[in-house]
Amino acid sequence: MERPLFSVRAEAFPAGLRVLVVDDDPTWLKILEKMLRKCSYEVTTCSLATDALSMLREQKDKFDIVISDVNMPDMDGFKLLEHVGLEMDLPVIMMSIDGETSRVMKGVQHGACDYLLKPVRMKELKNIWQHVYRKKMHELKEIQTHYNNEDINILRYGSEDLDDRNLTDGITNISSARKRKDVDYKEFGDQEFGDPSRLKKARVVWSVDLHQKFVNAVNQIGLDKVGPKKILDLMNVPGLTRENVASHLQKYRLYLSRLQKQSEDSTSGGNMPSDLINNDNVANFELTSSTNMQQCSEHTKHVGTSENLVPGIIADAHIGDIKKIVPVQGIESEKGLISDSPISQNFNNVPRLSALFSFKGMTPGIEEKAREPTTSKHQTLHDGAPRMQCMHYPGQGNCGMLDDYSYLSSSDQDHQVSFNLCSSSPVISATVTNEKDMKDLSEMKPVPTDQRNAHFAAIPQVACMTGSVSLQIKHGMVHSQDAGAICKLDGSPNTKGCSTEQIDNQECFPLTCEFSPKSEAELDSLPGDLHLCSIQKFGCFEDVGFGGAENFQDIISTPDTQVQNDWYISSELNNDYLYETVDYPLIDECLFA
Amino acid sequence: MESSDLQRRYIDFTSTLFREGFLDSQYTQLQQLQDESNPEFVTEVVTLFFQDSEKLQDDLTRTLDQEVVDFKKVAAHVHQLQGSSARFSTPPMRSLCIGAQRVKNVCMAFRICCEEMNREGCLGCLQQVRQEYFLVESKLETVFRLEQQIVAAGGSIPLMW
Numbered sequence: 107m108e109r110p111l112f113s114v115r116a117e118a119f120p121a122g123l124r125v126l127v128v129d130d131d132p133t134w135l136k137i138l139e140k141m142l143r144k145c146s147y148e149v150t151t152c153s154l155a156t157d158a159l160s161m162l163r164e165q166k167d168k169f170d171i172v173i174s175d176v177n178m179p180d181m182d183g184f185k186l187l188e189h190v191g192l193e194m195d196l197p198v199i200m201m202s203i204d205g206e207t208s209r210v211m212k213g214v215q216h217g218a219c220d221y222l223l224k225p226v227r228m229k230e231l232k233n234i235w236q237h238v239y240r241k242k243m244h245e246l247k248e249i250q251t252h253y254n255n256e257d258i259n260i261l262r263y264g265s266e267d268l269d270d271r272n273l274t275d276g277i278t279n280i281s282s283a284r285k286r287k288d289v290d291y292k293e294f295g296d297q298e299f300g301d302p303s304r305l306k307k308a309r310v311v312w313s314v315d316l317h318q319k320f321v322n323a324v325n326q327i328g329l330d331k332v333g334p335k336k337i338l339d340l341m342n343v344p345g346l347t348r349e350n351v352a353s354h355l356q357k358y359r360l361y362l363s364r365l366q367k368q369s370e371d372s373t374s375g376g377n378m379p380s381d382l383i384n385n386d387n388v389a390n391f392e393l394t395s396s397t398n399m400q401q402c403s404e405h406t407k408h409v410g411t412s413e414n415l416v417p418g419i420i421a422d423a424h425i426g427d428i429k430k431i432v433p434v435q436g437i438e439s440e441k442g443l444i445s446d447s448p449i450s451q452n453f454n455n456v457p458r459l460s461a462l463f464s465f466k467g468m469t470p471g472i473e474e475k476a477r478e479p480t481t482s483k484h485q486t487l488h489d490g491a492p493r494m495q496c497m498h499y500p501g502q503g504n505c506g507m508l509d510d511y512s513y514l515s516s517s518d519q520d521h522q523v524s525f526n527l528c529s530s531s532p533v534i535s536a537t538v539t540n541e542k543d544m545k546d547l548s549e550m551k552p553v554p555t556d557q558r559n560a561h562f563a564a565i566p567q568v569a570c571m572t573g574s575v576s577l578q579i580k581h582g583m584v585h586s587q588d589a590g591a592i593c594k595l596d597g598s599p600n601t602k603g604c605s606t607e608q609i610d611n612q613e614c615f616p617l618t619c620e621f622s623p624k625s626e627a628e629l630d631s632l633p634g635d636l637h638l639c640s641i642q643k644f645g646c647f648e649d650v651g652f653g654g655a656e657n658f659q660d661i662i663s664t665p666d667t668q669v670q671n672d673w674y675i676s677s678e679l680n681n682d683y684l685y686e687t688v689d690y691p692l693i694d695e696c697l698f699a
Numbered sequence: 700m701e702s703s704d705l706q707r708r709y710i711d712f713t714s715t716l717f718r719e720g721f722l723d724s725q726y727t728q729l730q731q732l733q734d735e736s737n738p739e740f741v742t743e744v745v746t747l748f749f750q751d752s753e754k755l756q757d758d759l760t761r762t763l764d765q766e767v768v769d770f771k772k773v774a775a776h777v778h779q780l781q782g783s784s785a786r787f788s789t790p791p792m793r794s795l796c797i798g799a800q801r802v803k804n805v806c807m808a809f810r811i812c813c814e815e816m817n818r819e820g821c822l823g824c825l826q827q828v829r830q831e832y833f834l835v836e837s838k839l840e841t842v843f844r845l846e847q848q849i850v851a852a853g854g855s856i857p858l859m860w
Contacts, residue, residue: 133744133747140740141728203778204778228728228731
């Protein structure tokens with residue numbers, strides 16, 4: 107149904123909330139429908155879970171919240187819950203006659219925002235809007251963090267003295283930037299709250315899909331002959347403007363040129379993956395962890411979710427095929443990803459990691475998210491995110507970074523990879539998205555190697571306009587104490603300009619991804635919504651070549667305190683590096699100073 | 700009969716039902732949902748309840764009559780029974796009740812029998828279920844009759860809290 111005008115909706119909220127009710131018992135459907143109507147909600151009923159899913163898939167924006175019974179003949183309510191969470195990222199409320207603790211727990215584990223007992227009371231239904239609101243709040247917060255990151259970028263960009271940059275400074279900058287933004291955020295939050303859905307329409311999100319179209323178009327036309335207008339026409343995406351494409355193209359070009367430079371300069375043991383530069387090769391960094399990690403099942407490309415995410419960070423590390431979604435977990439073979447093989451090969455492996463992190467609710471969300479433990483998509487990160495290991499340096503044996511791509515197990519230490527690519531350490535822009543991140547960052551040094559407490563601090567989704575990787579960390583709740591992958595997106599020299607001007611286009615912003623592998627046991631519960639789309643335009647990444655990918659591999663790798671520290675430092679340095687074409691050797695030095 | 704008399708009778712009767720566990724606040728909720736736009740709401744719900752429960756009981760009988768009983772199916776049916784009776788009553792246990800709440804209690808026992816794959820037990824439970832449903836149905840029918848009489852006499856149905 108048509109949504110009323112923004113302003114009208116804003117005033118009316120929560121009235122007009124669009125609810126989808128799913129229950130196999132027609133009488134209950136009737137009762138619930140009546141009750142919800144009394145709450146002034148717009149109700150759609152459905153007696154089959156499969157019907158409900160298709161309804162949701164067809165019109166992603168049609169509903170605000172889903173209420174579903176647990177026991178249904180055609181599909182288990184929990185399964186429906188997972189699907190909705192993964193694909194549409196809507197809040198889901200479970201209902202049942204059975205109020206046993208284990209059932210309720212299961213519901214929460216699968217991502218339900220609430221669990222109601224039948225018979226349901228009016229007063230309980232009256233308050234369901236809070237779940238919708240809460241979600242929006244988190245999204246807003248992430249956007250805010252995104253702005254923070256942007257500020258950080260600017261700060262870094264302005265710095266002339268690479269050598270003196272150190273972690274502390276970085277952190278200071280970040281926190282001051284954040285503080286500044288906190289104030290703004292409040293206003294921002296207030297304004298935007300009125301119609302949370304509106305948030306979704308505000309920016310151009312260079313999702314994986316979109317970027318893919320872009321890349322295809324570019325390849326078709328030929329990089330040398332390409333122009334924004336041609337690309338726009340070829341892409342044929344409604345609503346996309348020439349300006350969007352132009353700026354994206356600019357970034358893309360810069361990215362490519364950095365890659366090239368990278369390959370020329372690489373001094374490492376040599377695997378400069380020219381592949382890296384090769385669009386088609388690289389990576390899909392897609393870390394997909396499904397809730398059912400063990401079965402490696404259920405990966406949904408959440409490309410579509412970028413819409414939901416609004417800001418999606420698109421880490422454009424790779425150039426090419428962002429779409430691979432590989433179940434992160436449970437695939438022992440992935441461990442092999444990081445091995446001594448040439449980087450290019452690693453990169454090929456990289457795709458295995460598909461993680462879509464949608465940063466929803468970063469820190470602030472953390473408390474909230476705490477209520478949705480594990481399995482929720484938010485948790486995906488935990489899942490496999492191995493700790494980031496240090497970026498390797500040429501000649502340094504401990505390229506911890508690339509550890510396991512497969513977060514699966516932290517025991518995979520095989521990376522000696524040749525990530526020489528990155529003579530510049532892989533991206534690491536530590537962008538702490540929130541206080542918690544900050545904390546994590548500072549903790550990075552000591553780095554408690556406790557995988558169990560991985561915290562993932564994800565950078566809010568800021569869609570990198572360069573349509574790179576969309577690091578859409580669904581659930582900001584990943585706390586990884588281990589190294590965070592700090593990816594700095596967007597390394598073009600024009601970044602400064604870009605970031606300020608193009609905020610609206612959602613530049614890529616530094617993104618801190620700290621992944622820590624969670625215990626295997628938790629893998630199961632991972633919601634599996636980790637799509638780490640290609641980490642393309644990372645400023646750092648570019649320098650690093652596919653260092654970005656490596657970075658992620660690091661993420662997956664096992665904890666390694668030492669490594670992390672190094673990594674972090676190197677990333678710091680790298681950040682600066684981003685904007686200037688600093689000599690790699692310089693960086694090396696600094697990094698391993 | 701005057702509507703006030705009818706109303707008094709109604710109140711007395713439904714209070715008893717509440718006390719005895721046939722009805723509870725859920726029923727009140729349903730009443731509250733009834734309004735001009737949907738004047739027969741409660742009746743509809745209750746009618747559906749009767750229809751569903753009949754069907755469920757038949758299904759149960761059939762399932763239990765099989766050579767090899769599919770207890771999973773039985774459990775599913777029982778769950779449905781619980782669900783439908785929950786339309787009128789709440790999960791919290793009440794002692795001394797007859798009616799929908801009691802049906803629920805029986806359902807619990809029924810579920811246990813299913814888990815234990817105890818066919819005899821299930822049959823016994825089914826018998827109890829039938830009895831309970833029968834009771835509930837008759838009580839509810841009385842309630843409706845009274846309600847209709849009140850309305851016919853021009854009065855309004857008192858809400859039980």
